[in-house]
Amino acid sequence: MLKSLKINREDCLGKRLDQLDVGFTAEQIDHLYAAETIEAGAKIELQLYARDDQLRLIAARAQTIEVGTHRYLRITGQDMTDQRAGEQRRSALEVQLREAQRTEVIGQLAGGLAHDFNNILTAIIGNAELTGAQIGRDHPAQKSVGVIKKAGQRAIDQIRQITNLGNRDTSSQCVIEVFGVVAECMDLVKSQIPSEVEIRIEPPPALCRVMANSSHLHQILMNLLTNAVQAVGETGEVLIQIDPQTEGNTDDLSDNDPVVIEVIDNGRGIDPVNAGRIFDAFFTTKSSGMGAGIGLTLARTIARSYGGELSFSSTLGEGATFRLQLPRLPEGNESSANAQDPFGIRDGQAAARILFVDDDAEVLFTGAMMIEQLGHSVTSSSDPVAAIESLSSADSNYDLLITDNMMPRLTGIELIQGLRQKGVNIPAVLVSGYGTAKTQIEKLGAHNATFVAKPFSMEEIASAINLMLAL
Structure with missing residues (x-):
């Protein structure tokens, strides 16, 4: 104990505990001197300061010693600082693992x-x-x-x-003008709330741009605005501020400063008891049917995936402020992602012969109708093995393959790989509701294969068709 506190034995002899200059409090001393503590031989955890001002956790035990007519208190202790820190680290890791x-x-x-x-x-x-x-x-x-x-x-x-929980895809990014997305989200929320609730936005003093997936930013903002509106109830105010730290003066604003979006409400605020769990997955204080408790978890996950952060401050009874920070895109730094051709439906394009493969009858019918609507000729198949045989036959005249990924017998990836192994390098479009399929198609390393997420729109499938036929 003395070694941990960096004091000598001689410095302690004949001194009261409060004279040792290690931070004994009156309450700790009273506890050590208490008859029940001494008689039970109980250990007491003490937070004391060593001579180097480092806080140490000491598990101490007190006992009385009688020498002649004198009665002394002997204190022995064990330094638990490192052990307790290790326990806390293990506990934190266990929590992370369980989560x-x-x-x-x-x-x-x-x-x-x-x-x-x-x-x-x-x-x-x-x-x-x-x-x-x-x-x-x-x-x-x-x-x-x-x-x-x-x-x-x-x-x-x-x-x-x-x-997307825990699996945030930051691909398909483009340059986003923040004010436009915020205003769009505000209008969507505004159309669904009572007229007594005031929701307004303060335009930023200068252009604010970020590089992100627009649906991700939309998802964060809709969650924050919906939470704010629910917090104020039937009457109240919600204010959205962009770059409030500038206070209208952008002279000192650099490209390294993040874009800041604050959503402020004057609702009931967040109870300090719940504040530490507000970003925990599936934690919610809302009534049944009002939320599943994953919105803020996802919002912060998205923000951090872009190198940003989502934080909050709140005073119970006065409202809450949620602060979203995202890396600012410097002026003139345009992304190639923003210059991509949207591949709209092209007039006058020659009709292609397309084989569409999916094991779901409704998707097969709908997809075939959409392809025909685009002016192409389509053959439908629910059997990926038969599709390989058809496409690898000598008389095959197809220009493009569109295939689902998750199917019995063969996945779409395996279908494309099987064709490549047979020397059939037909352009291919893989459609799937699983984001991992996109990574798989990229790993194929084929220049003539692309990915479309389910559910797909007419424009999305048209874009993919046009892209592959242009190769």
Whole structure:
């Protein structure tokens, strides 16, 4: 004990505990001197300062010693500082491991469900687009078609929130002007809240741009705004500020300073008891049906994947401020990702002969109809093994293969690999609801293969077709 506190034995003899200059408090001394402590031989944990001002954790035990007519208190102790620090590190690692395992299991379950839902949504959204194209722009049913497509997109966003937990893809980035995305999200939320709730935005003093996936930024902002609106209830205010740290003066703002977006509400605030868990997965204080407790977890995961951060401050009864920081894109630094050709549906393009492979009957029907709507000739197949035989035959005249990935007998990746092994280098489009399939197609190293996420729109499948046919 003396060694840990860096004091000599001689310095202690004949002195009271409060004279040792190691930080004994009156409460600690009283506890050590207490008869019940001494009689029980109980260990007491003491936080004391060594002579080098380092805080040490000492497990001390006191006992009385009688020498003649004098009665002394002898204190022995063990330095527990390093042991306790090790225990805390192990405990933290165990918590992280349990969370990682839980996230992995949930991700696997969600991935399986997402595959089925993505097929369903492909049929719903695809047929809505086909109907919209067939009835004409001025048809009264166009509004209903639009509602179906919008509802389908909301379902897609919900599925991707679950499947992207802990698996944040930062590809497909582009230059984003922050104010425009914030204003769009504000308008979406504003249309769904009572008129008594005021939600407004303060424009930034200068142009703010970031490099990100626009759907990721949209997802963060929608979560923060929805939480803020729910916090203020039927009446209240929500304020969105962009780069509030400049206070209107951008002279001192450098490219190294992050873009800051603050969402401020005057709601009930966050109880300090819950503050430490606010970003924990599946933790929520909302009533049933109001949220699953993953929104803030995902939002911070996304922010950090871009080198940013999401934090908050709150005073109970006065509201909360959530602060999103993202790396600022310097002026004039345009990304090649922003200059990509969107590959719209091209007029006058020669019709291609396309083989479309999917084991889901509804997706197969819908996808074939969409391809035909684009002016191409399509043959449908639900059997990937038969597709290999057809494409590798001497009389095959197909220009392009479009295939699902998760199928019985062969995956789409295995289908493409099987063709390559046979020397058939037909351009291929892999469609899947699993983001990992994109990585797999990239690992093939083929210049004439690309990926489209399910559910896909008419424009997305058209872009992929045009890209592959242009090679």
